[in-house]
Amino acid sequence: MPSTPRAAIIPVTPFQQNCTLLWCEATKRAAVVDPGGDLDRIRAAIAKAGVTVEKILLTHGHIDHAGGAADLRDALGVPVEGPHRADKPLLDSLPETGAAYGIDGAKVITPDRWLSEGDTVTVGELTFDVLHCPGHSPGSVVLVSRDARFAQVGDVLFRGSVGRTDLPGGDHAALIASIKEKLLPLGDDVAFIPGHGPTSTIGQERLSNPFLR
Numbered sequence: 001m002p003s004t005p006r007a008a009i010i011p012v013t014p015f016q017q018n019c020t021l022l023w024c025e026a027t028k029r030a031a032v033v034d035p036g037g038d039l040d041r042i043r044a045a046i047a048k049a050g051v052t053v054e055k056i057l058l059t060h061g062h063i064d065h066a067g068g069a070a071d072l073r074d075a076l077g078v079p080v081e082g083p084h085r086a087d088k089p090l091l092d093s094l095p096e097t098g099a100a101y102g103i104d105g106a107k108v109i110t111p112d113r114w115l116s117e118g119d120t121v122t123v124g125e126l127t128f129d130v131l132h133c134p135g136h137s138p139g140s141v142v143l144v145s146r147d148a149r150f151a152q153v154g155d156v157l158f159r160g161s162v163g164r165t166d167l168p169g170g171d172h173a174a175l176i177a178s179i180k181e182k183l184l185p186l187g188d189d190v191a192f193i194p195g196h197g198p199t200s201t202i203g204q205e206r207l208s209n210p211f212l213r
């Protein structure tokens with residue numbers, strides 16, 4: 001019987017990004033997905049859950065997702081996995097992007113492990129498949145637990161919307177192709193946590209998302 005994933009959403013940064021504390025209930029081992037900032041709030045959530053963080057996962061390189069990754073890595077002494085290498089220019093320019101958006105203290109982060117299509121990521125006894133889903137950013141990845149019917153999708157797909165594609169490296173056609181070719185086939189019963197806003201399921205978006213008609 002596979003272990004059950006548990007998740008706590010911690011909205012961070014002025015963009016109210018859904019930083020997610022994701023853990024394996026059997027082992028109480030955890031990952032922090034997309035620590036964009038507000039590390040005091042993230043650390044409070046870790047303490048409240050009573051889990052041990054073993055890694056940081058990044059879905060993509062935008063400031064609201066990755067801006068706090070370097071500081072959290074230093075504070076916890078854990079490796080950073082993801083996103084895909086195509087987001088390296090975004091990660092290398094986090095200090096400048098932070099300054100432009102009024103977010104102080106963002107540092108360059110170089111992941112300990114870049115992720116590619118077909119890779120797997122573990123959290124405790126949980127296993128997530130890596131899907132490379134470019135479009136919102138060139139290196140966006142989605143993490144999916146097929147056993148648990150659960151995915152972290154970053155800014156690829158939202159309830160009722162899709163990721164913006166007007167930022168550097170954005171490509172709307174590529175984004176829609178990523179969603180239709182990689183996310184919809186996961187199955188209607190797969191629930192997901194997006195980078196912003198409420199959670200949803202693949203089935204709900206297949207039926208009602210106006211960008212997927």
Ligand SMILES: [Zn+2]
Nearest residue numbers: 060062136155
């Ligand atoms: Zn983004």
Ligand SMILES: [Zn+2]
Nearest residue numbers: 017064155195
């Ligand atoms: Zn975002």
